[in-house]
Amino acid sequence: MWAVLEPLMPVRDLRKGGRPRVYSDRLVLDSIFYVLRSGGAWRLMPHDLAPADAAHRWFTAWRRDGTWDRIHDALRRRVRVAAGREPEPTAAILDAQSIKSSEGGEARGFDMGKRTSGRKRHLVVDTMGLILVVIVTSASVNDRPGGRRILQHLAQTFRAIALVWADGGYANSIDSTLLSWANDKLGIVLQIVKRTDDVKGFKVLPRRWAVERTFGWLVRNRRLARDYERLTANSEAMIKVAMIRLMTIRLAGQAVRWSNAIDREAARRIDAERLITV
Structure with a gap:
């Protein structure tokens, strides 16, 4: 994993002087990944990792200077290219998780x-389930206001996006203002994928399964099974750290095991799409 991440880490400018770093970037990343996966408090960091104050200080510093964003976006493009996709997507899926x-x-x-x-975590992912935009708000924020905010951010960041799939919570037969606003103001077609009323229990819905799988990826990290951060900016950064870890594992060539129904169904559909393209 370190061989993938090392070229993307910030280059230290030794000309600025100051006290030399005591802990390496690799040790700090291992410490942050430990907190992410274990869900433990920063102050419960094992002694063989970086001290809690140092690990949290660099986690915050890399959030503020945009390091997490740069690494996340670079890895997403590499994963897409490795899968035979274009670096930047043209379609996406929108959903939220309380x-x-x-x-x-x-x-x-x-x-x-x-x-x-x-x-509430508002996510926009590409068709592979890789995060494009994430916004964390209060759980009381309705899907439509939250969707308007994240779609505006999406349009500013990814100008090639022309189609977004979403569930029925973002529009219904009475209120379709979000659909018309996205089309008129942003040039994005918001297509609603609804669940049929006669289906009971679990069902994989077209297109929406990709973002549901992403939520499953996130909550496998115990730090994200519950929101422990005091700042929403830190919550958004921790979500990106989780995706950075996942994409790094993929690029490093480590095996992935499908452990639940939605993962198995997603793998089956991806294999079917590959056979069609071949």
Whole structure:
């Protein structure tokens, strides 16, 4: 994994002087990945990793200077190219996930629909499930206002996106203002993929399974099974760190095991698409 990440890490300018670094970038990354995967508190860091204050300080510094964003975007382009796709996508999937948060912190609310007190993760992913844009808000933010905000960010960042799939929570037969706004203001066609009323239990829906699988990837990291961050900016950064780890594992050639129904179905559909293109 380090061989993939090392060229993407910030280059240190030794001419600026100051005290030399005590902990290497690799050790700091291992420490951050430990917190991500274990879900433990920063202060419970094992002694063979970087101290908690140093690891958290660099996590925050790399968030502020855009290092996480640069690494995440570079890895996403590499994963897409390795899969035979164009570096930048032209279609995406939009969805949101309400998740419980710990006590305190900013932007906490109650989602009446999911009966969840905490925050809401708004994601836009490409057709491979790789994150394009992530925004964390209070759980009380409705899907339509949250969708308007994240779609505007998507249009500014990815100008090639012309089609976005979403679920019925973003529009219905009574209120379709979000669809018309996205088409008129952003030039994006927002297509709703609805679930049929006669289907009970789990069902993989067309296109929407990609973003649902991404939510499954995220919550496998115990730090993301619940929102423990006091700042929403740190929550967004931790989500990108989780995707950085996942994409690095892929590029390093490590095997991936499908452990649940949606993963197995996603793998089957991806294999079927490859056979069609061949």
